[in-house]
Amino acid sequence: MEEGYTSLPTSHLLGSVPAAVAEESTKGAASESSSANLQIFPPANGGYQAPGSPYGGDDQAANSWRGVCSISSYTPYFNVDTDIVVGRFISSVYPMNDFTGKIDVNPDLYGPIWISTTLVFMLAALGNCATYLMRKRNEPDTMWTFDVTYVNWAACIIYGYALAVPVAFYFLLRYFGCNASLIRLWCMWGYSLFIFVPSSLLLIAPVEIFRWIIIILAGAASSWFVALNLKSYIEGSDLMVLIVSALLLQFVLALFIKIFFFV
Protein backbone atom coordinates (compact mmCIF):
# COMPACT_ATOMS: atom_id res chain seq x y z
CA MET A 1 0.00 0.00 0.00
CA GLU A 2 2.77 2.39 0.88
CA GLU A 3 4.27 1.88 -2.49
CA GLY A 4 1.05 3.08 -4.02
CA TYR A 5 1.23 6.26 -2.02
CA THR A 6 4.87 7.07 -2.64
CA SER A 7 4.44 6.57 -6.31
CA LEU A 8 2.05 9.46 -6.47
CA PRO A 9 3.81 12.46 -8.03
CA THR A 10 3.07 14.78 -5.15
CA SER A 11 6.46 15.30 -3.57
CA HIS A 12 6.77 18.73 -5.12
CA LEU A 13 3.71 19.83 -3.22
CA LEU A 14 5.20 19.37 0.22
CA GLY A 15 6.36 22.72 1.42
CA SER A 16 7.46 22.04 4.94
CA VAL A 17 9.41 18.86 4.46
CA PRO A 18 13.14 19.66 4.45
CA ALA A 19 13.79 17.44 1.47
CA ALA A 20 11.70 19.76 -0.64
CA VAL A 21 13.54 22.90 0.37
CA ALA A 22 16.31 22.39 -2.14
CA GLU A 23 13.70 22.05 -4.81
CA GLU A 24 12.04 25.22 -3.67
CA SER A 25 15.19 27.26 -3.76
CA THR A 26 15.61 26.67 -7.47
CA LYS A 27 12.28 28.25 -8.03
CA GLY A 28 12.98 30.81 -5.36
CA ALA A 29 13.55 33.70 -7.69
CA ALA A 30 9.95 33.85 -8.73
CA SER A 31 8.48 33.51 -5.31
CA GLU A 32 11.10 34.54 -2.83
CA SER A 33 8.61 36.02 -0.51
CA SER A 34 6.40 32.93 -0.51
CA SER A 35 9.06 30.28 -0.17
CA ALA A 36 9.62 31.07 3.46
CA ASN A 37 5.95 31.11 4.17
CA LEU A 38 4.85 27.64 5.11
CA GLN A 39 1.26 28.49 4.54
CA ILE A 40 1.54 28.96 0.82
CA PHE A 41 0.42 25.70 -0.63
CA PRO A 42 1.59 24.62 -3.14
CA PRO A 43 4.84 26.59 -2.91
CA ALA A 44 5.46 26.35 -6.60
CA ASN A 45 3.70 28.94 -8.68
CA GLY A 46 0.54 26.92 -8.98
CA GLY A 47 -1.36 30.05 -9.82
CA TYR A 48 -2.16 31.19 -6.33
CA GLN A 49 -0.56 34.28 -5.00
CA ALA A 50 -1.44 36.52 -2.13
CA PRO A 51 -3.27 39.63 -3.31
CA GLY A 52 -0.94 42.31 -4.40
CA SER A 53 2.25 40.33 -3.96
CA PRO A 54 3.76 41.22 -7.36
CA TYR A 55 4.04 44.69 -5.89
CA GLY A 56 6.28 43.84 -3.01
CA GLY A 57 5.34 46.75 -0.82
CA ASP A 58 2.08 45.12 0.15
CA ASP A 59 3.78 42.41 2.17
CA GLN A 60 4.90 44.86 4.75
CA ALA A 61 1.49 46.47 4.97
CA ALA A 62 -0.29 43.13 5.18
CA ASN A 63 1.93 41.96 7.98
CA SER A 64 1.20 44.92 10.21
CA TRP A 65 -2.53 44.29 10.24
CA ARG A 66 -3.69 44.35 13.78
CA GLY A 67 -7.40 44.12 13.36
CA VAL A 68 -10.08 46.33 11.96
CA CYS A 69 -10.35 48.57 14.98
CA SER A 70 -6.73 49.32 15.57
CA ILE A 71 -5.40 52.56 14.17
CA SER A 72 -1.94 51.21 13.62
CA SER A 73 -3.23 48.79 11.00
CA TYR A 74 -4.14 51.68 8.76
CA THR A 75 -1.16 53.94 9.38
CA PRO A 76 0.95 52.52 6.54
CA TYR A 77 -1.61 53.90 4.11
CA PHE A 78 -1.22 57.44 5.39
CA ASN A 79 2.51 57.57 5.26
CA VAL A 80 2.81 60.64 3.07
CA ASP A 81 4.09 64.16 3.47
CA THR A 82 2.60 67.35 2.18
CA ASP A 83 4.91 67.65 -0.79
CA ILE A 84 4.25 64.08 -1.88
CA VAL A 85 0.51 64.65 -1.80
CA VAL A 86 0.78 67.90 -3.72
CA GLY A 87 2.93 66.16 -6.31
CA ARG A 88 0.28 63.50 -6.73
CA PHE A 89 -2.42 66.13 -7.15
CA ILE A 90 -0.47 67.81 -9.93
CA SER A 91 0.24 64.58 -11.73
CA SER A 92 -3.42 63.65 -11.59
CA VAL A 93 -4.31 66.71 -13.62
CA TYR A 94 -1.84 65.90 -16.41
CA PRO A 95 -2.81 62.44 -17.61
CA MET A 96 0.50 62.09 -19.32
CA ASN A 97 2.55 61.51 -16.20
CA ASP A 98 2.91 58.02 -14.97
CA PHE A 99 0.78 58.06 -11.88
CA THR A 100 0.80 54.33 -11.31
CA GLY A 101 4.54 54.29 -11.02
CA LYS A 102 4.39 57.00 -8.40
CA ILE A 103 1.95 55.29 -6.14
CA ASP A 104 3.33 51.82 -6.64
CA VAL A 105 5.49 51.69 -3.57
CA ASN A 106 3.48 53.91 -1.28
CA PRO A 107 -0.20 54.10 -2.11
CA ASP A 108 -1.98 56.42 0.23
CA LEU A 109 -5.59 56.75 1.25
CA TYR A 110 -5.30 60.32 2.50
CA GLY A 111 -5.75 61.73 -1.00
CA PRO A 112 -8.88 59.77 -1.97
CA ILE A 113 -10.62 60.38 1.34
CA TRP A 114 -10.06 64.10 1.50
CA ILE A 115 -10.54 64.72 -2.20
CA SER A 116 -13.93 63.00 -2.03
CA THR A 117 -14.91 64.91 1.09
CA THR A 118 -13.83 68.22 -0.43
CA LEU A 119 -15.74 67.41 -3.58
CA VAL A 120 -18.88 66.60 -1.59
CA PHE A 121 -18.83 69.96 0.16
CA MET A 122 -17.91 71.88 -2.95
CA LEU A 123 -20.64 70.29 -5.00
CA ALA A 124 -23.21 70.98 -2.33
CA ALA A 125 -22.15 74.58 -1.72
CA LEU A 126 -21.32 75.60 -5.28
CA GLY A 127 -24.26 73.71 -6.70
CA ASN A 128 -26.57 75.78 -4.57
CA CYS A 129 -24.68 78.92 -5.50
CA ALA A 130 -24.83 78.12 -9.18
CA THR A 131 -28.54 77.32 -9.07
CA TYR A 132 -29.13 80.60 -7.29
CA LEU A 133 -27.21 82.59 -9.88
CA MET A 134 -28.93 80.84 -12.75
CA ARG A 135 -32.33 81.39 -11.17
CA LYS A 136 -31.58 85.02 -10.52
CA ARG A 137 -30.49 85.52 -14.09
CA ASN A 138 -33.30 83.76 -15.84
CA GLU A 139 -36.28 84.00 -13.52
CA PRO A 140 -35.62 86.84 -11.12
CA ASP A 141 -38.95 86.60 -9.40
CA THR A 142 -38.91 83.09 -8.08
CA MET A 143 -37.89 82.45 -4.49
CA TRP A 144 -34.74 80.49 -4.04
CA THR A 145 -33.99 78.62 -0.85
CA PHE A 146 -30.92 76.75 0.11
CA ASP A 147 -31.41 73.11 -0.69
CA VAL A 148 -29.61 71.18 1.98
CA THR A 149 -30.38 67.82 0.37
CA TYR A 150 -27.60 68.59 -2.08
CA VAL A 151 -25.22 67.57 0.69
CA ASN A 152 -26.92 64.20 1.01
CA TRP A 153 -26.93 63.59 -2.71
CA ALA A 154 -23.35 64.68 -3.16
CA ALA A 155 -22.20 62.48 -0.30
CA CYS A 156 -24.02 59.42 -1.61
CA ILE A 157 -22.84 59.84 -5.17
CA ILE A 158 -19.23 60.79 -4.61
CA TYR A 159 -18.53 58.44 -1.73
CA GLY A 160 -20.44 55.66 -3.43
CA TYR A 161 -18.53 56.10 -6.67
CA ALA A 162 -15.13 56.39 -5.04
CA LEU A 163 -15.78 53.32 -2.88
CA ALA A 164 -17.73 50.99 -5.11
CA VAL A 165 -16.19 51.38 -8.56
CA PRO A 166 -12.65 50.39 -7.54
CA VAL A 167 -14.06 47.41 -5.64
CA ALA A 168 -16.00 46.31 -8.70
CA PHE A 169 -12.94 46.66 -10.90
CA TYR A 170 -10.86 44.82 -8.36
CA PHE A 171 -13.15 41.83 -8.51
CA LEU A 172 -13.38 42.00 -12.27
CA LEU A 173 -9.61 42.14 -12.64
CA ARG A 174 -9.14 39.25 -10.28
CA TYR A 175 -11.74 37.30 -12.24
CA PHE A 176 -9.81 37.87 -15.44
CA GLY A 177 -6.61 36.72 -13.78
CA CYS A 178 -4.76 39.98 -13.29
CA ASN A 179 -3.21 40.67 -9.96
CA ALA A 180 -4.81 43.74 -8.59
CA SER A 181 -4.33 45.64 -5.40
CA LEU A 182 -7.45 47.23 -4.02
CA ILE A 183 -5.56 49.97 -2.24
CA ARG A 184 -3.90 51.12 -5.43
CA LEU A 185 -7.18 51.10 -7.28
CA TRP A 186 -8.79 53.19 -4.55
CA CYS A 187 -5.84 55.52 -4.62
CA MET A 188 -5.98 56.02 -8.35
CA TRP A 189 -9.70 56.55 -8.58
CA GLY A 190 -9.60 58.92 -5.64
CA TYR A 191 -6.95 61.10 -7.23
CA SER A 192 -8.82 61.02 -10.52
CA LEU A 193 -11.60 62.99 -8.84
CA PHE A 194 -9.25 65.83 -8.02
CA ILE A 195 -9.77 67.62 -11.31
CA PHE A 196 -13.45 68.11 -10.51
CA VAL A 197 -12.58 70.32 -7.55
CA PRO A 198 -11.27 73.32 -9.50
CA SER A 199 -13.68 72.69 -12.35
CA SER A 200 -16.65 72.89 -10.01
CA LEU A 201 -15.37 76.32 -9.03
CA LEU A 202 -15.48 77.30 -12.67
CA LEU A 203 -18.93 75.83 -13.13
CA ILE A 204 -20.54 78.57 -11.06
CA ALA A 205 -20.56 80.88 -14.02
CA PRO A 206 -24.18 81.12 -15.13
CA VAL A 207 -23.43 80.74 -18.82
CA GLU A 208 -24.77 77.41 -19.95
CA ILE A 209 -22.45 76.80 -22.89
CA PHE A 210 -19.43 77.67 -20.77
CA ARG A 211 -20.50 75.15 -18.17
CA TRP A 212 -20.84 72.42 -20.77
CA ILE A 213 -17.41 73.13 -22.19
CA ILE A 214 -15.82 73.03 -18.75
CA ILE A 215 -17.43 69.79 -17.72
CA ILE A 216 -16.66 68.08 -21.00
CA LEU A 217 -13.02 69.06 -20.73
CA ALA A 218 -12.75 68.00 -17.10
CA GLY A 219 -14.60 64.76 -17.73
CA ALA A 220 -12.38 63.96 -20.68
CA ALA A 221 -9.19 64.64 -18.75
CA SER A 222 -10.35 62.57 -15.81
CA SER A 223 -11.50 59.65 -17.94
CA TRP A 224 -8.27 59.70 -19.89
CA PHE A 225 -6.35 59.65 -16.63
CA VAL A 226 -8.29 56.63 -15.41
CA ALA A 227 -7.94 54.78 -18.70
CA LEU A 228 -4.21 55.40 -19.04
CA ASN A 229 -3.44 54.35 -15.52
CA LEU A 230 -5.66 51.33 -15.61
CA LYS A 231 -3.96 50.27 -18.80
CA SER A 232 -0.49 50.58 -17.36
CA TYR A 233 -1.67 48.85 -14.21
CA ILE A 234 -2.92 45.72 -15.90
CA GLU A 235 0.18 45.81 -18.09
CA GLY A 236 -0.16 43.46 -20.94
CA SER A 237 -3.46 41.73 -20.53
CA ASP A 238 -5.80 42.69 -23.27
CA LEU A 239 -8.81 43.89 -21.39
CA MET A 240 -9.89 46.82 -23.49
CA VAL A 241 -13.47 46.31 -22.45
CA LEU A 242 -12.66 47.08 -18.86
CA ILE A 243 -10.62 50.12 -19.75
CA VAL A 244 -13.29 51.52 -22.02
CA SER A 245 -15.96 50.93 -19.42
CA ALA A 246 -13.88 52.71 -16.77
CA LEU A 247 -13.46 55.63 -19.13
CA LEU A 248 -17.16 55.79 -19.85
CA LEU A 249 -18.10 55.54 -16.19
CA GLN A 250 -15.88 58.45 -15.31
CA PHE A 251 -17.37 60.51 -18.10
CA VAL A 252 -20.88 59.65 -17.00
CA LEU A 253 -19.98 60.83 -13.50
CA ALA A 254 -18.81 64.13 -14.91
CA LEU A 255 -22.01 64.62 -16.86
CA PHE A 256 -24.08 63.67 -13.86
CA ILE A 257 -22.31 66.24 -11.73
CA LYS A 258 -23.14 68.91 -14.24
CA ILE A 259 -26.74 67.89 -14.75
CA PHE A 260 -27.66 67.33 -11.14
CA PHE A 261 -25.79 70.00 -9.27
CA PHE A 262 -25.26 72.77 -11.77
CA VAL A 263 -28.61 72.96 -13.42
Added chain:
Amino acid sequence: MSYGGAAPLHQSSQSDIDEIENLINDSVRFGPATILPARPPSSPRASIPVSSSPFVPSALHPLPSSNKKPLPHFAVPSFSAGPSPQGIATDGLGPPTNTLTEPIWDTVKRDLTRIATNLRLVVFPNPNREDPGKALRDWDLWGPFFFIVFLGLVLSWSASVKKSEVFAVAFAVLAAGAIILTLNVLLLGGHIIFFQSLSLLGYCLFPLDIGALICLLGSNVIIKMMVVLVTFSWSSWAAYPFMSTAVSSRRKALALYPVFLMYISIGCLIIAVD
Protein backbone atom coordinates in the same frame (compact mmCIF):
# COMPACT_ATOMS: atom_id res chain seq x y z
CA MET B 1 -9.05 49.12 51.99
CA SER B 2 -6.02 48.81 49.90
CA TYR B 3 -5.90 45.80 47.72
CA GLY B 4 -2.39 46.40 46.71
CA GLY B 5 -1.39 42.86 47.51
CA ALA B 6 -3.44 41.48 44.68
CA ALA B 7 -3.49 42.96 41.20
CA PRO B 8 -3.34 46.71 41.69
CA LEU B 9 -6.57 48.46 40.98
CA HIS B 10 -6.83 51.30 38.58
CA GLN B 11 -6.83 54.66 40.29
CA SER B 12 -10.37 55.47 39.30
CA SER B 13 -11.79 52.17 40.54
CA GLN B 14 -9.86 52.54 43.75
CA SER B 15 -11.28 56.01 44.06
CA ASP B 16 -14.79 54.69 43.45
CA ILE B 17 -14.39 52.11 46.15
CA ASP B 18 -13.11 54.79 48.49
CA GLU B 19 -16.00 57.01 47.62
CA ILE B 20 -18.55 54.36 48.44
CA GLU B 21 -16.80 53.62 51.69
CA ASN B 22 -16.77 57.27 52.58
CA LEU B 23 -20.44 57.54 51.83
CA ILE B 24 -21.24 54.66 54.12
CA ASN B 25 -19.01 56.06 56.82
CA ASP B 26 -20.47 59.50 56.40
CA SER B 27 -24.02 58.38 56.84
CA VAL B 28 -23.04 56.41 59.88
CA ARG B 29 -20.98 59.15 61.43
CA PHE B 30 -22.86 62.29 60.65
CA GLY B 31 -26.43 61.44 60.06
CA PRO B 32 -28.63 62.87 57.38
CA ALA B 33 -28.46 66.50 58.35
CA THR B 34 -24.90 67.20 57.38
CA ILE B 35 -24.23 69.28 54.34
CA LEU B 36 -20.86 68.46 52.96
CA PRO B 37 -18.78 71.37 51.71
CA ALA B 38 -18.53 71.98 48.02
CA ARG B 39 -15.70 70.53 46.08
CA PRO B 40 -13.22 72.85 44.47
CA PRO B 41 -12.83 72.63 40.71
CA SER B 42 -11.51 69.32 39.64
CA SER B 43 -8.02 68.58 38.61
CA PRO B 44 -6.71 66.97 35.46
CA ARG B 45 -8.70 63.92 34.97
CA ALA B 46 -7.50 60.62 33.64
CA SER B 47 -7.24 61.10 29.93
CA ILE B 48 -7.63 58.08 27.77
CA PRO B 49 -4.22 57.88 26.18
CA VAL B 50 -4.21 56.59 22.66
CA SER B 51 -0.53 57.23 22.26
CA SER B 52 1.96 58.92 24.41
CA SER B 53 2.64 62.58 23.88
CA PRO B 54 6.31 63.31 23.93
CA PHE B 55 5.85 67.03 24.29
CA VAL B 56 3.14 67.05 26.90
CA PRO B 57 4.83 65.37 29.80
CA SER B 58 2.95 67.53 32.22
CA ALA B 59 -0.41 66.29 31.00
CA LEU B 60 0.08 62.58 31.34
CA HIS B 61 2.62 61.91 33.99
CA PRO B 62 1.33 63.80 37.00
CA LEU B 63 -1.71 61.59 37.19
CA PRO B 64 -0.19 59.01 39.47
CA SER B 65 1.47 61.62 41.58
CA SER B 66 -1.40 64.06 41.81
CA ASN B 67 -3.08 61.61 44.14
CA LYS B 68 -0.60 62.62 46.71
CA LYS B 69 -1.50 66.28 46.70
CA PRO B 70 -3.02 67.42 49.93
CA LEU B 71 -6.04 69.22 48.43
CA PRO B 72 -8.96 67.00 47.48
CA HIS B 73 -8.36 67.03 43.80
CA PHE B 74 -9.97 63.77 43.02
CA ALA B 75 -13.39 62.76 44.11
CA VAL B 76 -11.87 60.68 46.82
CA PRO B 77 -10.32 62.33 49.69
CA SER B 78 -9.58 59.65 52.18
CA PHE B 79 -10.79 59.67 55.69
CA SER B 80 -8.35 60.38 58.42
CA ALA B 81 -10.25 58.16 60.78
CA GLY B 82 -10.70 55.11 58.61
CA PRO B 83 -8.09 53.05 56.84
CA SER B 84 -6.46 55.40 54.44
CA PRO B 85 -5.48 53.52 51.32
CA GLN B 86 -3.59 56.09 49.36
CA GLY B 87 -2.40 58.53 51.90
CA ILE B 88 -4.39 61.47 50.64
CA ALA B 89 -4.64 63.89 53.51
CA THR B 90 -7.86 65.77 53.98
CA ASP B 91 -7.82 69.48 53.75
CA GLY B 92 -8.48 69.73 57.41
CA LEU B 93 -11.68 71.67 56.87
CA GLY B 94 -13.95 68.95 58.08
CA PRO B 95 -15.55 65.90 56.54
CA PRO B 96 -14.44 65.19 52.98
CA THR B 97 -16.69 66.09 50.08
CA ASN B 98 -18.57 63.68 47.93
CA THR B 99 -19.79 64.39 44.47
CA LEU B 100 -22.62 61.98 45.01
CA THR B 101 -24.26 63.91 47.77
CA GLU B 102 -23.44 67.50 46.98
CA PRO B 103 -26.18 69.86 45.92
CA ILE B 104 -26.99 69.87 42.23
CA TRP B 105 -26.21 73.54 41.91
CA ASP B 106 -22.66 72.80 43.00
CA THR B 107 -22.26 70.18 40.33
CA VAL B 108 -23.69 72.43 37.68
CA LYS B 109 -21.60 75.35 38.84
CA ARG B 110 -18.46 73.27 38.76
CA ASP B 111 -19.16 72.10 35.23
CA LEU B 112 -19.97 75.60 34.07
CA THR B 113 -16.80 76.92 35.61
CA ARG B 114 -14.83 74.26 33.83
CA ILE B 115 -16.47 75.08 30.53
CA ALA B 116 -15.70 78.76 31.02
CA THR B 117 -12.10 78.06 31.95
CA ASN B 118 -11.56 75.81 28.97
CA LEU B 119 -13.17 78.32 26.69
CA ARG B 120 -10.91 81.06 27.94
CA LEU B 121 -7.88 78.86 27.46
CA VAL B 122 -8.71 77.73 23.99
CA VAL B 123 -10.53 80.49 22.24
CA PHE B 124 -9.17 83.66 23.76
CA PRO B 125 -5.57 84.81 23.64
CA ASN B 126 -3.63 83.68 26.62
CA PRO B 127 0.07 83.03 27.22
CA ASN B 128 -0.31 79.26 27.36
CA ARG B 129 -1.60 78.84 23.86
CA GLU B 130 1.59 77.51 22.41
CA ASP B 131 1.75 74.59 24.77
CA PRO B 132 -0.92 72.14 23.75
CA GLY B 133 -0.50 70.16 26.92
CA LYS B 134 -1.52 73.05 29.11
CA ALA B 135 -4.23 74.20 26.79
CA LEU B 136 -6.85 71.67 27.68
CA ARG B 137 -5.62 69.48 30.47
CA ASP B 138 -8.99 69.46 32.10
CA TRP B 139 -10.90 68.57 29.00
CA ASP B 140 -14.57 67.87 29.14
CA LEU B 141 -17.22 67.07 26.59
CA TRP B 142 -20.10 69.16 27.96
CA GLY B 143 -18.83 72.32 26.37
CA PRO B 144 -18.47 70.85 22.89
CA PHE B 145 -21.86 69.21 23.20
CA PHE B 146 -23.55 72.49 24.07
CA PHE B 147 -21.81 74.33 21.28
CA ILE B 148 -22.64 71.76 18.64
CA VAL B 149 -26.28 71.51 19.63
CA PHE B 150 -26.55 75.29 19.88
CA LEU B 151 -25.11 75.72 16.41
CA GLY B 152 -27.48 73.13 15.00
CA LEU B 153 -30.42 74.82 16.65
CA VAL B 154 -29.49 78.29 15.45
CA LEU B 155 -29.04 77.04 11.90
CA SER B 156 -32.32 75.23 12.10
CA TRP B 157 -34.09 78.38 13.30
CA SER B 158 -32.53 80.38 10.51
CA ALA B 159 -33.70 78.02 7.82
CA SER B 160 -37.06 78.69 6.32
CA VAL B 161 -37.62 75.26 4.85
CA LYS B 162 -36.43 71.77 5.79
CA LYS B 163 -35.45 72.81 9.27
CA SER B 164 -34.92 69.30 10.55
CA GLU B 165 -32.66 68.38 7.67
CA VAL B 166 -30.55 71.44 8.33
CA PHE B 167 -30.14 70.50 11.95
CA ALA B 168 -29.34 66.92 11.03
CA VAL B 169 -26.72 67.94 8.50
CA ALA B 170 -25.08 70.44 10.84
CA PHE B 171 -25.01 68.07 13.77
CA ALA B 172 -23.77 65.13 11.72
CA VAL B 173 -21.06 67.15 10.02
CA LEU B 174 -19.78 68.59 13.29
CA ALA B 175 -19.91 65.44 15.36
CA ALA B 176 -18.60 63.07 12.72
CA GLY B 177 -16.17 65.73 11.56
CA ALA B 178 -14.57 66.07 14.97
CA ILE B 179 -14.06 62.32 15.20
CA ILE B 180 -12.73 62.05 11.67
CA LEU B 181 -10.35 64.95 12.14
CA THR B 182 -8.92 63.34 15.23
CA LEU B 183 -8.55 60.03 13.44
CA ASN B 184 -6.86 61.84 10.59
CA VAL B 185 -4.19 63.21 12.88
CA LEU B 186 -3.68 59.82 14.47
CA LEU B 187 -3.39 58.12 11.09
CA LEU B 188 -0.82 60.65 9.93
CA GLY B 189 1.32 59.52 12.82
CA GLY B 190 0.53 62.41 15.09
CA HIS B 191 0.39 62.36 18.83
CA ILE B 192 -2.80 63.57 20.41
CA ILE B 193 -5.21 62.28 22.96
CA PHE B 194 -8.46 61.34 21.30
CA PHE B 195 -10.97 62.94 23.66
CA GLN B 196 -8.82 65.95 24.29
CA SER B 197 -8.85 66.62 20.58
CA LEU B 198 -12.61 66.14 20.34
CA SER B 199 -12.98 68.56 23.20
CA LEU B 200 -10.74 71.13 21.60
CA LEU B 201 -12.46 71.00 18.23
CA GLY B 202 -15.77 71.46 19.98
CA TYR B 203 -14.58 74.46 21.93
CA CYS B 204 -13.23 76.07 18.80
CA LEU B 205 -16.80 76.15 17.48
CA PHE B 206 -17.65 78.90 19.92
CA PRO B 207 -16.82 81.77 17.51
CA LEU B 208 -18.94 80.17 14.81
CA ASP B 209 -21.79 79.95 17.32
CA ILE B 210 -21.56 83.67 17.86
CA GLY B 211 -21.42 84.22 14.12
CA ALA B 212 -24.49 82.08 13.54
CA LEU B 213 -26.39 83.97 16.22
CA ILE B 214 -25.51 87.30 14.65
CA CYS B 215 -26.53 86.02 11.24
CA LEU B 216 -29.82 84.85 12.67
CA LEU B 217 -30.58 88.34 13.82
CA GLY B 218 -29.43 90.16 10.71
CA SER B 219 -30.32 89.49 7.10
CA ASN B 220 -28.00 91.27 4.70
CA VAL B 221 -25.83 88.85 2.76
CA ILE B 222 -22.75 91.05 2.74
CA ILE B 223 -22.84 91.53 6.48
CA LYS B 224 -23.32 87.81 6.93
CA MET B 225 -20.29 87.11 4.81
CA MET B 226 -18.15 89.52 6.81
CA VAL B 227 -19.30 88.07 10.12
CA VAL B 228 -18.73 84.52 8.98
CA LEU B 229 -15.30 85.41 7.64
CA VAL B 230 -14.26 86.96 10.93
CA THR B 231 -15.58 84.14 13.07
CA PHE B 232 -14.15 81.48 10.78
CA SER B 233 -10.69 83.03 11.05
CA TRP B 234 -11.10 83.21 14.80
CA SER B 235 -12.03 79.52 14.99
CA SER B 236 -9.14 78.51 12.79
CA TRP B 237 -6.73 80.61 14.81
CA ALA B 238 -7.97 78.87 17.95
CA ALA B 239 -7.52 75.40 16.53
CA TYR B 240 -4.23 76.02 14.74
CA PRO B 241 -1.61 75.62 17.50
CA PHE B 242 -3.05 72.40 18.80
CA MET B 243 -3.34 70.70 15.46
CA SER B 244 -0.10 71.89 14.01
CA THR B 245 2.00 70.71 16.91
CA ALA B 246 0.34 67.34 16.98
CA VAL B 247 1.94 66.08 13.77
CA SER B 248 5.39 66.33 12.31
CA SER B 249 6.15 69.56 10.52
CA ARG B 250 6.25 67.94 7.11
CA ARG B 251 2.63 66.92 7.45
CA LYS B 252 1.29 70.02 9.11
CA ALA B 253 -0.75 71.10 6.11
CA LEU B 254 -2.22 67.62 5.76
CA ALA B 255 -3.51 67.77 9.32
CA LEU B 256 -4.73 71.35 9.19
CA TYR B 257 -6.52 71.29 5.87
CA PRO B 258 -9.46 69.13 7.05
CA VAL B 259 -10.00 71.43 10.01
CA PHE B 260 -10.29 74.42 7.69
CA LEU B 261 -12.54 72.41 5.41
CA MET B 262 -14.94 71.63 8.21
CA TYR B 263 -15.09 75.21 9.46
CA ILE B 264 -15.48 76.61 5.95
CA SER B 265 -18.34 74.25 5.21
CA ILE B 266 -20.10 75.25 8.42
CA GLY B 267 -19.45 78.88 7.56
CA CYS B 268 -21.03 78.39 4.15
CA LEU B 269 -23.97 76.70 5.78
CA ILE B 270 -24.39 79.70 8.07
CA ILE B 271 -24.33 82.12 5.16
CA ALA B 272 -26.61 80.06 3.01
CA VAL B 273 -29.51 79.27 5.31
CA ASP B 274 -31.95 82.09 5.35
